[in-house]
Amino acid sequence: MLSPVIFDRFDMGFSLAVHILLVIIGMILPVFILCAEVIGTKMKDRYYLTLARRLTLAFIVFFGVGTASGTLVAANLLFLWPKFMSFVGQVAILPVYAEVFAFFLEAVFIGVYIYSADKFRSRYAHAAVMVLIAVGAALSAVFITMLNAFMNTPTGFNISAYLSTGKLVGLNPLAVFNTPSTWVEVAHVVATSYFAGIFVLVAYFAFRLLSAGKRNEEVRIYYRKALSLALVIALFATLAAIATGLITISSLYSIQPEKYAALELDLYPTTHASELIGGFYSNGKIVDAIAIPNLQSILATGSAAGAVPGLSSYPKDTWPPLFVHFMFDILVFFAFGMGAFFILLLILKFAKVDLLSNRYVMHLYIIAAAVAVFLLEDGWIMSEIGRQPWIIYGVMTVAQAANYSASTIPIAIAVVLFYAFILPFTAFILKLIFSNRQLESDLGIK
Amino acid sequence: MNMIYLLNHAIFAAFLSLIAVELGISVLGLAGYKDYWKKMKPYLMPMWEINGTFAVFYIVAFEAMYPQLLTLVGTAYIAPALAAGLFFILRNAFLSYSEYIGSEKHEKRLVGVYGISTIIVAVLAISILTSAVSGSGVNVPLQSISIAAFANVFNILAILSIVLIAIFCTKVLFGFRGNAVLDIGMVALGIVAIIIGAYAGPSYLLFSLRSNFDIALFVFELLFLFVVAVLHASGKRLARFLVIPWLFSAILAFTVFQYPYLFGMEINMLAYTASGAISGYVVFITVAGGLMLAVSLLFLLYMSMRKPYRIISSNRRNRKKA
Numbered sequence: 001m002l003s004p005v006i007f008d009r010f011d012m013g014f015s016l017a018v019h020i021l022l023v024i025i026g027m028i029l030p031v032f033i034l035c036a037e038v039i040g041t042k043m044k045d046r047y048y049l050t051l052a053r054r055l056t057l058a059f060i061v062f063f064g065v066g067t068a069s070g071t072l073v074a075a076n077l078l079f080l081w082p083k084f085m086s087f088v089g090q091v092a093i094l095p096v097y098a099e100v101f102a103f104f105l106e107a108v109f110i111g112v113y114i115y116s117a118d119k120f121r122s123r124y125a126h127a128a129v130m131v132l133i134a135v136g137a138a139l140s141a142v143f144i145t146m147l148n149a150f151m152n153t154p155t156g157f158n159i160s161a162y163l164s165t166g167k168l169v170g171l172n173p174l175a176v177f178n179t180p181s182t183w184v185e186v187a188h189v190v191a192t193s194y195f196a197g198i199f200v201l202v203a204y205f206a207f208r209l210l211s212a213g214k215r216n217e218e219v220r221i222y223y224r225k226a227l228s229l230a231l232v233i234a235l236f237a238t239l240a241a242i243a244t245g246l247i248t249i250s251s252l253y254s255i256q257p258e259k260y261a262a263l264e265l266d267l268y269p270t271t272h273a274s275e276l277i278g279g280f281y282s283n284g285k286i287v288d289a290i291a292i293p294n295l296q297s298i299l300a301t302g303s304a305a306g307a308v309p310g311l312s313s314y315p316k317d318t319w320p321p322l323f324v325h326f327m328f329d330i331l332v333f334f335a336f337g338m339g340a341f342f343i344l345l346l347i348l349k350f351a352k353v354d355l356l357s358n359r360y361v362m363h364l365y366i367i368a369a370a371v372a373v374f375l376l377e378d379g380w381i382m383s384e385i386g387r388q389p390w391i392i393y394g395v396m397t398v399a400q401a402a403n404y405s406a407s408t409i410p411i412a413i414a415v416v417l418f419y420a421f422i423l424p425f426t427a428f429i430l431k432l433i434f435s436n437r438q439l440e441s442d443l444g445i446k
Numbered sequence: 447m448n449m450i451y452l453l454n455h456a457i458f459a460a461f462l463s464l465i466a467v468e469l470g471i472s473v474l475g476l477a478g479y480k481d482y483w484k485k486m487k488p489y490l491m492p493m494w495e496i497n498g499t500f501a502v503f504y505i506v507a508f509e510a511m512y513p514q515l516l517t518l519v520g521t522a523y524i525a526p527a528l529a530a531g532l533f534f535i536l537r538n539a540f541l542s543y544s545e546y547i548g549s550e551k552h553e554k555r556l557v558g559v560y561g562i563s564t565i566i567v568a569v570l571a572i573s574i575l576t577s578a579v580s581g582s583g584v585n586v587p588l589q590s591i592s593i594a595a596f597a598n599v600f601n602i603l604a605i606l607s608i609v610l611i612a613i614f615c616t617k618v619l620f621g622f623r624g625n626a627v628l629d630i631g632m633v634a635l636g637i638v639a640i641i642i643g644a645y646a647g648p649s650y651l652l653f654s655l656r657s658n659f660d661i662a663l664f665v666f667e668l669l670f671l672f673v674v675a676v677l678h679a680s681g682k683r684l685a686r687f688l689v690i691p692w693l694f695s696a697i698l699a700f701t702v703f704q705y706p707y708l709f710g711m712e713i714n715m716l717a718y719t720a721s722g723a724i725s726g727y728v729v730f731i732t733v734a735g736g737l738m739l740a741v742s743l744l745f746l747l748y749m750s751m752r753k754p755y756r757i758i759s760s761n762r763r764n765r766k767k768a
Binding site: 057060061063064065067068069070071072074075076078079080081082083085086087088089090091093094096097098099100101103104105107108109110111112114115116118119120121171172173174403404405407408410411414415418422425426429432433436437 | 491492493495496498499501502503505506507509510512513514515516517518519520521523524525527528529531532534535536537538539541542543545546547548549552590720722723724727728731732735738739742743745746749750752753754755
């Protein structure tokens with residue numbers, strides 16, 4: 001008989017993986033709509049204004065489904081991991097609680113933006129409401145990431161006293177806002193969420209351009225403008241994601257050394273550490289890895305003589321599953337791929353290839369978007385598995401936190417079936433909404 | 447009364463009031479799409495997300511204010527709570543789908559799914575609530591529930607009562623005065639149902655009111671309802687402004703009668719309340735966040751009552767011409 005903990009893990013992981021997809025769209029759409037509305041107003045450009053209006057419809061649907069899936073994740077945290085939430089409630093609940101108000105900020109001002117759109121004298125004032133929505137969405141991500149950072153690097157209580165007596169003493173409830181990993185993690189999560197979200201929009205506009213065929217030229221102009229705006233934001237988001245990613249990995253070795261050692265497959269603490277590409281742990285050794293001498297020490301510490309941690313410093317039963325190294329390799333490979341993608345775009349631009357209409361480039365955008373979303377999910381899964389077996393590092397294991405009720409099994413199955421229905425159905429409804437509101441009529445062509 | 451308890455239950459009363467109105471909207475919307483839905487839609491559309499956010503607000507406030515009760519509550523109620531979560535997503539999704547679908551035929555179907563999902567969420571939420579209040583079917587030491595948690599007289603009558611009261615409040619709020627006597631009969635039946643339910647179940651709620659204040663509060667709530675009902679029957683607009691404050695205060699009054707127990711007096715909530723430094727910060731965030739929320743909601747109300755700008759500017763032009 002399978003343990004209910006496996007279903008708890010599966011239910012939580014699956015719900016989060018789906019929720020993350022909805023969140024990235026919910027975070028990027030306000031920013032994109034804001035840019036489109038401001039540019040459209042400033043340049044009196046009806047394409048951008050139409051873009052802002054039409055994407056607002058999609059935003060409402062994604063917000064509706066996304067916030068509800070977020071509520072399910074909040075409920076999952078409580079009901080699948082009651083002992084964890086009980087602990088968090090006593091030590092680190094403040095960012096989660098503050099997140100509710102960021103959520104309110106978003107919900108209330110969406111109402112203002114959409115249902116009072118014709119009541120603003122200035123279009124810039126109307127656009128300013130979207131700033132509040134974007135801030136609310138970003139703050140939600142910031143606050144919830146603070147809890148995740150606490151799980152990685154717990155602080156704000158006397159850990160050794162807790163481990164020896166089970167009592168919480170020396171509480172500092174504000175420490176959760178500033179754990180050793182908080183700001184690095186927050187920066188990387190926000191940057192990568194925008195990065196993956198904007199690539200979803202890039203893929204959508206590229207797909208629409210590919211399928212626009214012989215539709216009116218104005219429709220093509222509309223999608224070209226949308227794609228060009230999305231690409232500009234994508235460039236900035238990619239740079240931010242790469243920069244914060246580098247900071248994250250280089251800070252990991254000092255603040256989460258066990259996770260770092262697992263990601264890099266370092267068995268022993270050492271200096272002049274080689275960067276291992278591929279490889280497996282077998283019989284106490286690493287086999288089949290390609291080693292680049294000194295590179296890991298240089299990347300982590302800035303010096304070939306820099307020391308990096310090793311798994312041998314920790315009890316073997318607390319090592320994370322070592323396939324995280326494989327996930328890390330894939331992540332780095334595709335991250336380089338995204339860099340290469342922009343260099344290729346630059347070369348094509350110099351070669352005078354039209355980046356907003358060439359069919360091969362459109363396909364490239366769609367592939368890049370799939371990679372971007374994969375990178376985000378891979379990064380999250382790698383980070384979470386890299387902390388195993390702990391739910392709060394060094395304090396509480398996943399097994400200690402879990403709900404052992406047998407009810408978790410049918411619930412996990414129901415959640416999968418439910419999302420398997422709701423996500424395609426949402427896509428279908430969006431298609432129906434936009435087919436009932438022809439772009440041509442929104443642009444004033446028909 | 448304990449400050450944390452009061453704050454937590456005020457959030458709960460606000461959440462339940464908003465959800466009760468949505469329950470009423472759902473039932474009436476299913477009963478009459480043309481007669482009811484179209485008139486209620488303009489209210490619901492800017493509000494449904496805020497109503498939903500109150501659900502999260504209450505969950506997280508409970509986590510922050512009663513962390514040591516989470517193991518019991520989380521373990522015992524996992525099945526009904528997560529089932530409610532799934533229907534909650536359906537509620538959000540289908541309402542947002544319906545908004546811009548364009549075709550009335552499609553909209554009616556989508557609103558139908560929204561209505562049924564909302565009713566299921568409400569029934570599950572009421573069942574969890576009544577079980578937590580009465581303790582029926584709850585095994586506190588084993589942190590588990592049995593079917594008796596829901597299949598009991600108190601729960602069934604509480605569901606009936608809340609549905610009837612929700613329909614009454616919604617009809618008053620939107621000024622639907624088809625048959626005011628029927629409306630008053632409905633709410634009276636709702637009150638009788640909850641009194642009988644409490645008598646059959648957690649009798650400590652209403653039948654052993656512990657102080658003169660509790661008795662005065664009970665009488666006040668009945669009188670307040672009587673005033674709202676009379677105003678509604680006589681077609682006064684004031685009833686529309688008073689009905690939600692009554693609902694909020696009535697729910698809050700019940701939590702005062704319940705104070706400080708949970709699970710049929712088996713658990714004294716004061717023993718589980720957040721204490722120390724964190725409780726101060728929780729109160730601070732609740733008050734500061736509550737103020738921000740109040741200001742935001744006032745702005746939403748102000749904007750929704752404002753005339754469209756084109757009308758304002760054409761009125762100004764007309765005044766200048768005159």
